[in-house]
Amino acid sequence: xxxxxxxxxxAAASAAxxxxxxxxxxxxxxxxxxxxxxxxxxxxxxxxDPRTLFVTERRLREAVQLLEDYKHGTLRPGVTNEQLWSxxxxxxxxLHPDTNEKIFMPFRMSGYIPFGTPIVVGLLLPNQTLASxxxxxxxxxxxxxxxxxxxxNATKPSPVSKFIQGYxxxxxxxxxxxxxxxxxxxxxxxxxxxxRLLIQRFVPFPAVASANxxxxxxxxxxxxxxxxxxxxxxxxxxxxxxxxxxxxLLETALTRVxxxxxxxxxxxxxxxxxxxxxxLQARPRxxxxxxxxxxxxxxxxxxxxxxSLFPQMSEIETSQLEPEIAQATSSRTVVxxxxx
Numbered sequence: 035x036x037x038x039x040x041x042x043x044x045a046a047a048s049a050a051x052x053x054x055x056x057x058x059x060x061x062x063x064x065x066x067x068x069x070x071x072x073x074x075x076x077x078x079x080x081x082x083d084p085r086t087l088f089v090t091e092r093r094l095r096e097a098v099q100l101l102e103d104y105k106h107g108t109l110r111p112g113v114t115n116e117q118l119w120s121x122x123x124x125x126x127x128x129l130h131p132d133t134n135e136k137i138f139m140p141f142r143m144s145g146y147i148p149f150g151t152p153i154v155v156g157l158l159l160p161n162q163t164l165a166s167x168x169x170x171x172x173x174x175x176x177x178x179x180x181x182x183x184x185x186x187n188a189t190k191p192s193p194v195s196k197f198i199q200g201y202x203x204x205x206x207x208x209x210x211x212x213x214x215x216x217x218x219x220x221x222x223x224x225x226x227x228x229x230r231l232l233i234q235r236f237v238p239f240p241a242v243a244s245a246n247x248x249x250x251x252x253x254x255x256x257x258x259x260x261x262x263x264x265x266x267x268x269x270x271x272x273x274x275x276x277x278x279x280x281x282x283l284l285e286t287a288l289t290r291v292x293x294x295x296x297x298x299x300x301x302x303x304x305x306x307x308x309x310x311x312x313x314l315q316a317r318p319r320x321x322x323x324x325x326x327x328x329x330x331x332x333x334x335x336x337x338x339x340x341x342s343l344f345p346q347m348s349e350i351e352t353s354q355l356e357p358e359i360a361q362a363t364s365s366r367t368v369v370x371x372x373x374x
Contacts, residue, residue: 056115061105065119074342082337086127086144094128097121130185140177141184147333153177154329155322157238158301167216171208171238175201175245182253200253208245212237235302239294246290254283264350264359264368272363275355275370282372285344292343296336301328348372 057065065080067073089097100121103109127144130137140149156170179201186197215237219230261274262282305325314320347369352360359368 056119059104059115059118059122061101061122065123068345068347071342074345075338078338078341080123081127081143082146083123083127084144084148086124087139087142087148089124089128094124097124098129101125137184138180141180143181143185146181147330147337150177151326151330151333154297154301154333155326157242157298158235158305158325158329160235162216162234164213164216167212168209171212171241171245172205174242175204175208175249178246178249179204182249196253196256200249203252204245204249207248208241211244212241215240232302232306235306236299239298242294242298243291246294247287250283250287250290254286258283262370264355264370266363266365266368272365272368273356273359275359277355278350278368278370281348281350282370285348285372289340289343293336293340296339297329297332300332301325304328344372346371 064073064077066076068077097120100109100113100118104113104118127142128136139145153170153174156166157174159166159170162170179197182200183197216234219225219233219237225233257279258276260279261276262279264272264275264278266272305321305328308314308324308328309321314324348371349367349369351367352363352365355368
């Protein structure tokens with residue numbers, strides 16, 4: 035009956051939707067096709083849209099109520115697909131999909147860039163001391179850990195100890211590599227002071243990239259032992275696959291390496307060129323604001339590009355999986371959730 039009511043509510047809005055460019059609304063589904071990189075890119079641009087940080091409590095309640103009306107077939111006439119997609123975007127940006135509780139603003143995906151950019155600027159500050167290197171690496175991994183925990187899969191309770199283990203591993207690896215590389219660069223007598231300063235600016239990237247890999251492995255090593263669920267084309271559970279878990283872990287780790295690359299590599303290159311301009315040489319006080327803008331632009335570009343590399347639900351041929359998986363379904367391919 036609920037399906038009939040939903041169909042009726044969608045039909046009631048069809049006239050208003052006829053002239054809209056928005057695709058037909060699907061509750062809980064992405065607005066853009068996930069089979070192409072461009073579709074995934076547009077999808078994640080919606081997810082990280084910082085404008086949702088300014089949505090009022092009243093607007094959030096209205097969005098949630100609109101989706102409830104659609105679900106129960108009580109949608110008022112004249113509601114467009116665009117309004118429904120907008121309501122779903124607001125709800126998904128603010129509320130946790132499993133608990134329906136509000137996610138703390140700095141830890142939402144839409145807050146990742148505005149709240150993470152100051153940390154990136156700090157990581158890339160020139161002439162870092164040992165204390166400042168440790169502080170910014172710790173702060174960066176702490177922010178990442180909070181974002182990961184706030185957006186975790188809450189359908190299956192996970193011990194907090196697993197998140198603490200991943201957090202500590204990431205912090206230790208990031209700080210160790212950053213400090214170690216800085217010491218090596220400072221002891222390299224072959225480099226001129228200018229070259230040494232330039233190389234030091236690139237130290238945060240290997241430190242953050244290795245910490246991200248460490249975090250993924252420590253947080254999700256259980257999947258390698260137990261496997262992850264694989265589904266057929268109809269969404270039916272086929273079984274649990276360790277091979278699919280390895281693919282998911284590899285794709286996630288690669289994403290975590292690609293993500294900081296433009297953020298921590300491009301700004302040092304751009305700033306090394308901008309610092310030579312007469313404007314910044316005459317006005318050194320502009321260096322920090324300019325670097326902040328460069329980091330913000332690099333962050334805004336890198337995040338959606340990196341997380342769009344692979345579809346959230348990745349596809350794999352059954353012939354590449356365990357024999358029992360291939361025998362359990364007639365489908366040539368199955369899908370699995372790779373995680374973020």
